[in-house]
Amino acid sequence: MTEFILKKPVYLCGMMGSGKSAAGRILARKLDTDFTDLDDVIEEKLEMPVKQIFKEKGEAFFRRAEWGALRKITLINKIQVVSLGGGSLQNQQVTDQLKISGWLIFLNPPQSVLLERLQSAENRPMLTHSEKNIDQRISELLEKRMPLYKQAHITLNTGGETPGETAEKIIEKLKIYDS
Numbered sequence: 001m002t003e004f005i006l007k008k009p010v011y012l013c014g015m016m017g018s019g020k021s022a023a024g025r026i027l028a029r030k031l032d033t034d035f036t037d038l039d040d041v042i043e044e045k046l047e048m049p050v051k052q053i054f055k056e057k058g059e060a061f062f063r064r065a066e067w068g069a070l071r072k073i074t075l076i077n078k079i080q081v082v083s084l085g086g087g088s089l090q091n092q093q094v095t096d097q098l099k100i101s102g103w104l105i106f107l108n109p110p111q112s113v114l115l116e117r118l119q120s121a122e123n124r125p126m127l128t129h130s131e132k133n134i135d136q137r138i139s140e141l142l143e144k145r146m147p148l149y150k151q152a153h154i155t156l157n158t159g160g161e162t163p164g165e166t167a168e169k170i171i172e173k174l175k176i177y178d179s
């Protein structure tokens with residue numbers, strides 16, 4: 001645990017494979033706060049794995065459920081660490097709402113690292129439900145999502161470090177921003 005006391009919720013955004021959940025879990029432990037993984041909240045509410053929601057109900061349904069769950073979290077505004085899904089910043093309104101509610105932090109590893117981590121993408125419907133190969137699909141999603149990711153309060157160009165090291169880097173930044 002660190003001496004630092006968080007004053008606002010922390011939202012971790014970034015692509016699938018950027019390490020949001022792994023770093024977020026450790027960050028929450030270090031800050032002695034709760035941790036919420038948005039995908040887990042959606043799965044619990046709909047009693048179905050994300051993969052199955054995509055398959056049976058489609059992406060638009062998933063996005064509505066995702067925004068519903070996220071809106072609730074931002075309205076409650078509990079001080080905690082929340083790991084978002086890769087596509088959670090659906091539009092400007094969502095991005096603004098998150099930035100008003102807490103610290104939005106973008107984990108941004110190089111595309112080569114994402115590709116390495118996402119090669120076996122069985123549980124990643126956004127990558128597998130496409131004719132394109134995984135690298136092309138990552139490029140396409142990054143291009144579309146980057147304008148919103150880049151609006152985060154803090155961007156961390158991660159890559160070679162462990163989730164624990166990423167969590168430490170986030171704390172160092174928060175000490176400046178959340179003082």
Ligand code: S3P
Nearest residue numbers: 015016039050085086087125126
């Ligand atoms: C998605 C990312 C996933 C999950 C869903 C859609 C996306 O979360 O929300 O499969 O659109 O990038 P992770 O980023 O935690 O893998």
